[in-house]
Amino acid sequence: MSKVIFHIDVNSAYLSWEAVHRLQHGDPLDLRTVPSAVGGDPIKRHGIILAKSIPAKPFKIQTGESLMAAFQKCPTLKVVPPRYDLYLRSSNAMIELISEYSSQIQRYSIDECFVDFTDMIKLFGDPIEVAYLIKERIKKELGFTVSIGVSSNKLLAKVASDLKKPDAVTTLFPEEISQKMWPLPVGELFMVGRATVKKLNFLGIETIGDLANYDVDILKGSLKSQGILVWNYANGIENSPVKKSNHLAIKSIGNSSTIPFDIDNQKEAHLMLLSLSEMVAMRLRDSQYLARLVSITYKTNNFNSLGHQKKFEIPTDHTTEIYHYARTLFDELWDGTPLRHLGVRVSELCENDFVQLHLFDAYARRKNGKLDQVIDELRGRFEPKSIMRGCFVGSGIKPLTGGVGEDDFPLMSSIL
DNA sequence: TCTGGGGTCCTAGGACCC
DNA sequence: TCTGGGGTCCTAGGACCC
Numbered sequence: 001m002s003k004v005i006f007h008i009d010v011n012s013a014y015l016s017w018e019a020v021h022r023l024q025h026g027d028p029l030d031l032r033t034v035p036s037a038v039g040g041d042p043i044k045r046h047g048i049i050l051a052k053s054i055p056a057k058p059f060k061i062q063t064g065e066s067l068m069a070a071f072q073k074c075p076t077l078k079v080v081p082p083r084y085d086l087y088l089r090s091s092n093a094m095i096e097l098i099s100e101y102s103s104q105i106q107r108y109s110i111d112e113c114f115v116d117f118t119d120m121i122k123l124f125g126d127p128i129e130v131a132y133l134i135k136e137r138i139k140k141e142l143g144f145t146v147s148i149g150v151s152s153n154k155l156l157a158k159v160a161s162d163l164k165k166p167d168a169v170t171t172l173f174p175e176e177i178s179q180k181m182w183p184l185p186v187g188e189l190f191m192v193g194r195a196t197v198k199k200l201n202f203l204g205i206e207t208i209g210d211l212a213n214y215d216v217d218i219l220k221g222s223l224k225s226q227g228i229l230v231w232n233y234a235n236g237i238e239n240s241p242v243k244k245s246n247h248l249a250i251k252s253i254g255n256s257s258t259i260p261f262d263i264d265n266q267k268e269a270h271l272m273l274l275s276l277s278e279m280v281a282m283r284l285r286d287s288q289y290l291a292r293l294v295s296i297t298y299k300t301n302n303f304n305s306l307g308h309q310k311k312f313e314i315p316t317d318h319t320t321e322i323y324h325y326a327r328t329l330f331d332e333l334w335d336g337t338p339l340r341h342l343g344v345r346v347s348e349l350c351e352n353d354f355v356q357l358h359l360f361d362a363y364a365r366r367k368n369g370k371l372d373q374v375i376d377e378l379r380g381r382f383e384p385k386s387i388m389r390g391c392f393v394g395s396g397i398k399p400l401t402g403g404v405g406e407d408d409f410p411l412m413s414s415i416l
Numbered sequence: 417t418c419t420g421g422g423g424t425c426c427t428a429g430g431a432c433c434c
Numbered sequence: 435t436c437t438g439g440g441g442t443c444c445t446a447g448g449a450c451c452c
Contacts (some may be wrong), residue, residue, distance in 0.1 A: 040420065042418095045418090045419090045420090046420060046421090047418085047419080047420090048419065048420055050420080062417095064419080064420085065417065065419075066417060066418065066419050068417080068418070068419090069417055069418090069419085109422095109423095224426080224427075225426070225427095226426080250423090251423085251424065251425095252423075252424080253423095254421090254422075254423080255421085255422085256420090256421060256422085257420085257421075258419095258420065258421085303418090303419075341420090341421095343421090345423095402421085402422090403421075403422080404421090404422065
């Protein structure tokens, strides 16, 4: 028997949430009614558009483009800074409301989720009517709009929610594929990004329909497994389950940041790595995992990206150990080119309830672990900034770099 | 185009082993 | 060794998602 899946997508999420919050706090202006955007600070070199209002669309403002470019297209564009804690709370409120209709919810990102409604039909009735009900309740009770796609699998539900925006419910059942999905440009398909569009165009494939009706063996030849995947998607074939998000399914934890100035000396680079390692290690301990692999990445001032990684014998969650690995990796890779961006990531995670300790290491590690624990507690009880290492004083580098702390739920992946 | 930060997965090549 | 081949692990880089 066939499933019923919803995909629920918040319209211009960051911007809508920002607008609602401002209205609730007495701001007379609804950001959604004027050309506006949520964006970073160009002075700190974080100047890109993160979300835009619908009135900004006619100016061809694009998510991801620089604020400079955006202002050139629309000098009156109202830009506000992001507030991720607010967005997380807004997202949580929405999920809570949706939970009243099904417990089978997969949070796909901060502003998107999948809902398996199959078993709830006998309780709530017609899925499409329920989708409208959810949409209206979110609008009335939370103040923002969503687009909901309804279908028999996640891929089709996701495509459906994109067909009509904002504030809409759209179906895309298998029998509607040829009429509703096939005429779309192939780049609209999930997992067909810029690089794949180019390769497909080269084969004469322009629309999703072209792809669906192409010889899958030829696709396999030039696109490998990706070719089979997107061919299946173009034909509406996809059957992954709606996975209830559990944060224990995390595969890696990383932080990275663009520095307001170019780093051209080892000392500052090390300080930045320490700052990133502090955050990564705190999140790692919070996740109850240990990591076996540490990687660093950087971007030079001419936007060249390089990375280096290494596996280590003994999994760890200690700040100082992760930092030392990161520093060694960095020193092995860096040739002195000025840097604009640095990142630290840990992966190959394993449960932390059972660790084989080398006898020699045992004492030092326990001491380290205690220190980390105390710092984590103080940072939790007061403010994260309440404890910082002296070496950061006057350095121009923040003692902790990176976001996504406490309410970790980053299960956003490119895989359904 | 003066261009963020959080992720996941796949592929290719070399090392190493049998 | 101017020789074969398969399996697995490691690493770098790139593709995609939001």
